[in-house]
Amino acid sequence: MASSALICDTQPWKNLKAHVEDIKKTHLRDLLSDTERCNSMMVEFDGIVLDYSRQQATVDTVDKLYNLAEAAHLQEKIHRMFNGERINSTENRSVLHVALRAPRNAVINSDGKNVVPDVWNVLDKIKEFSERVRNGSWVGATGKPLTNVIAIGIGGSFLGPLFVHTALQTDPEASRFAKGRQLQFLANVDPIDVAKNIAGLSPETTLVVVVSKTFTTAETMLNARTLRAWISKELGPSAVAKHMVAVSTNLTLVEKFGIDPNNAFAFWDWVGGRYSVCSAVGVLPLSLQYGFSIVEKFLKGASSIDQHFSSASFEKNIPVLLGLLSVWNVSFLGYPARAILPYSQALEKFAPHIQQVSMESNGKGVSIDGVPLPFETGEIDFGEPGTNGQHSFYQLIHQGRVIPCDFIGVVKSQQPVYLEGEVVNNHDELMSNFFAQPDALAYGKTAEQLQKENVQQHLIPHKTFSGNRPSLCILLSSLDAYRIGQLLAIYEHRVAVQGFIWGINSFDQWGVELGKSLATQVRKQLNASRTKGEPVEGFNFSTTTMLTRYLEESSDVPANPQTLLPRI
């Protein structure tokens, strides 16, 4: 039965609301001069340091957040997740992405059944298959080795694997294992994405991995049919068996599509799409590119954070602290956005992945019991690698809106460069910015300081920085497969913590459905108009006008075309 109890009705929530007034009287300039406070806001675990001293928070704020966590039954909810309870109640599913990276001997139950052996069966199958493809014992229809992989998938079946691939590409160990191989991702249903993916590739040396949890996603299935046509056209329909494999929870539809079920890699309903990078969704394409041993390190990194998240006390628990601070920023200080700023080009696809993990999980309007929420949940996540972002949107962050920032830095560069005669090496130059930006945001620059520097009077307002802009720093000792796994799991769990506190279901995504069903209506109309000349009907004035215009201006599109593939 639906419960109307909301977290905002609890005393700890009200206490935090009242506490905002105290915080408004503080400035980060002063908070940062309290060494004891700052020291208490540094947390370290397994090669990762979190410094949250530049949050607009005192020790008292953090205590109040722990009280909120207690009121939200955070610990209990974390345990329920790890115990395989069906916490995704609107889909009646457990949420067990942690089982995907659990050690072989772990026991994690879903419906009374230990799922870890199933996980490892698939991992073993991926290991075996990827080794065969990589060592050339699995070849294409014409006997050539398959050195190119195109992974077709969208959303969670794309963004996580793309992030990890991009991060591994420049890791010396991983890149050694990837020599002579290429991995690409085809996500957008836009035929331009098909063109970009197949440009310069021959089907003879290409393996296509169709990745879709449901195997019904319109974009993925059309792209899969398109690449099936590309393979068949050149090598004949029987070549599909050698050149296409699948990752899905829906093995029946995989077989219907024409992919041999023996070449399908399963995962399960208890893995949410955006939490699926550690399943075959990510493990298969990444193992094909880098070999299973690298991917295993990545899984171990994620697993290290899983253990930390489930067992560390809240004071030392990095995902819990990050989640609580995000709730503080969104729900109490009223900051609607969060910038994810990795000072590592290898992490350039991290923010796009976290956008889905966070915004698809926590962009909700009702509680888990269906009660409309009188407060906002989720935040607008965006980001770019530093220093590129500095020359783009940081102006707004320094002098415009207040946007809490995550600065992510790495101690040892994947690709160090030293130049004789330079003041610092290239990575130190990058990291100079990593260390400078959080203080620039926190301290700002006052009119008095500018006056002392003899800045012209009329420029003083323009050159003044109010400061007091919150950020936090995450410093990773290196960026190898293990650390990439850790970083992924930290953010996955942080998002879950936020959802647990807000009392929402972070594991469903009903908000993506309406647009999909309206697209079905448009698709039918386009077909009817193109093939039977039927007028546009059943839409509002604006859509009718635009659709009619679109059809009129593309009247040269053939009604019953022969297959045409991109030619670039």
Ligand code: F6P
């Ligand atoms: O965009 C909605 C969504 O359902 C995501 O949650 C999911 O990651 C994506 O589509 C892809 O779904 P599938 O893996 O089933 O193709």
